[in-house]
Amino acid sequence: MTSLEEIGEPRPHLRGTPLYDWDYLVQEDRAHRLIYTDPAIFEAEMTRIFGGTWTYLAHESEIPNVNDFITRRLGLRPLIIVRDAEGKIRALYNRCTHRGTTLCRFDKGNSKSFQCPYHGWNFLNTGRLRGVPWPDGYAGDMRDPKYNLAQVPRVESYRGLIFGTLSLDSLPLIEHLGPIATVIDEWLDRNPGSKVVVCEANRFRFKANWKLAYDNSCDGYHVAYSHRSLLETENRFAGENAKGMAYYRNSPDTQPMYMRYTGHGNHYKDKRPNLEKRPGGLWALESAHPGMEHYEADFISRYGDRAFSLLDLAGSEPVNINVFPNLSLLGNHIQVFEPVSVEETNAIWYGTMIVDDGSIGADGVRDINALRMRTQEGFPNFGEVDDIANFEQIQRGLLAVEDEWVYMHRGLGIPNRVKTNADGTITAPATDEAFMREHFKEWKRLMQTRPNLAIRREP
Numbered sequence: 001m002t003s004l005e006e007i008g009e010p011r012p013h014l015r016g017t018p019l020y021d022w023d024y025l026v027q028e029d030r031a032h033r034l035i036y037t038d039p040a041i042f043e044a045e046m047t048r049i050f051g052g053t054w055t056y057l058a059h060e061s062e063i064p065n066v067n068d069f070i071t072r073r074l075g076l077r078p079l080i081i082v083r084d085a086e087g088k089i090r091a092l093y094n095r096c097t098h099r100g101t102t103l104c105r106f107d108k109g110n111s112k113s114f115q116c117p118y119h120g121w122n123f124l125n126t127g128r129l130r131g132v133p134w135p136d137g138y139a140g141d142m143r144d145p146k147y148n149l150a151q152v153p154r155v156e157s158y159r160g161l162i163f164g165t166l167s168l169d170s171l172p173l174i175e176h177l178g179p180i181a182t183v184i185d186e187w188l189d190r191n192p193g194s195k196v197v198v199c200e201a202n203r204f205r206f207k208a209n210w211k212l213a214y215d216n217s218c219d220g221y222h223v224a225y226s227h228r229s230l231l232e233t234e235n236r237f238a239g240e241n242a243k244g245m246a247y248y249r250n251s252p253d254t255q256p257m258y259m260r261y262t263g264h265g266n267h268y269k270d271k272r273p274n275l276e277k278r279p280g281g282l283w284a285l286e287s288a289h290p291g292m293e294h295y296e297a298d299f300i301s302r303y304g305d306r307a308f309s310l311l312d313l314a315g316s317e318p319v320n321i322n323v324f325p326n327l328s329l330l331g332n333h334i335q336v337f338e339p340v341s342v343e344e345t346n347a348i349w350y351g352t353m354i355v356d357d358g359s360i361g362a363d364g365v366r367d368i369n370a371l372r373m374r375t376q377e378g379f380p381n382f383g384e385v386d387d388i389a390n391f392e393q394i395q396r397g398l399l400a401v402e403d404e405w406v407y408m409h410r411g412l413g414i415p416n417r418v419k420t421n422a423d424g425t426i427t428a429p430a431t432d433e434a435f436m437r438e439h440f441k442e443w444k445r446l447m448q449t450r451p452n453l454a455i456r457r458e459p
């Protein structure tokens with residue numbers, strides 16, 4: 001018996017003939033307002049994008065032990081991400097197979113099994129139905145696999161980042177990530193033990209389409225304007241414009257920072273070349289916050305010459321790594337976009353901590369993580385709010401039905417400005433919208449392709 005069940009799409013009239021002319025809605029230099037406002041397009045995205053390609057689900061450090069679980073979503077599907085008794089990571093549908101209620105109502109925990117709150121059906125954390133109350137009331141065989149929980153058929157990790165897809169045609173995760181994996185490596189390898197663990201999160205919900213957040217993820221054009229008050233706050237005590245994102249203030253395209261598109265909707269903005277390459281170069285960008293000078297003095301007295309390279313571990317890594325459709329590694333955060341409806345989205349900023357690999361000592365790791373929490377509070381509270389205000393105002397602007405287009409042509413048509421590299425990646429100045437034009441090609445490809453999707457159940 002096959003354990004894979006092919007699934008159809010919820011809107012059968014999408015089959016065969018396209019519901020929309022995607023080539024009209026997304027053109028090289030512009031996108032139509034409908035892709036942000038139309039509930040039918042959103043519904044199609046929930047299978048063709050969220051499900052049709054690799055989507056970030058969770059981090060392995062959130063379920064470190066066997067039988068640990070957390071509840072998450074893949075598009076609108078509620079999931080339980082679990083490490084089963086054999087250590088295998090699974091993404092179970094958090095939906096009882098009896099009458100469909102949410103099976104697990106906790107955010108996280110440790111359990112070998114899940115008991116449905118409605119009528120008490122009990123499932124092992126492998127997804128298999130373990131038992132039902134008063135089974136003599138059923139004439140048929142309750143061991144039929146159709147009663148086992150649905151699961152995401154393909155779940156793979158890259159260096160602790162767990163992704164899932166329902167698509168049987170998606171490339172293996174590592175091939176899908178391609179060159180963006182190298183930048184993820186660099187993001188991790190600067191930390192002791194070459195890893196981070198996830199801690200708690202800043203959580204936002206905004207009234208706008210999820211793609212507006214992804215369109216912003218590599219946008220270097222808005223910073224000096226949208227985040228003006230943040231830039232001013234960061235530099236209030238600095239005496240010069242040297243803190244935070246101050247390199248965006250004047251002619252940002254003449255700075256050594258750049259954006260690169262790496263394929264499959266993924267891109268990154270690399271601001272690291274703007275930094276002074278010395279221990280403490282990153283720490284020097286951090287704006288003033290209470291207590292930091294005491295930590296700094298303490299580190300210098302305890303670690304001497306090593307102090308500044310340790311303090312750099314508390315500084316926000318100046319790179320935005322965006323993995324389509326829902327993940328951004330931004331500073332030291334793991335940021336996740338969760339669509340709620342066509343005009344509502346969650347943006348969750350998971351903080352990360354470093355671990356003790358023996359090179360620093362437990363006290364030093366604790367102090368770096370304490371500082372790291374302070375530096376990670378900055379952007380979500382003082383920067384993300386600026387971006388969210390813009391997303392909500394765009395959603396409002398897009399209600400003007402006759403004015404149909406949004407433009408993304410900055411950098412397009414200027415000779416030698418946008419460069420295609422030998423490996424196929426595309427590089428452009430930091431303020432260009434090349435990243436957006438390219439991720440919309442991937443969006444359109446996925447929307448135009450009839451996906452080959454399946455769910456799986458334990459046999």
Ligand code: FES
Nearest residue numbers: 096098099116119
């Ligand atoms: S809905 Fe779960 S046991 Fe009835």
Ligand SMILES: [Fe+2]
Nearest residue numbers: 226227383387
């Ligand atoms: Fe921003």
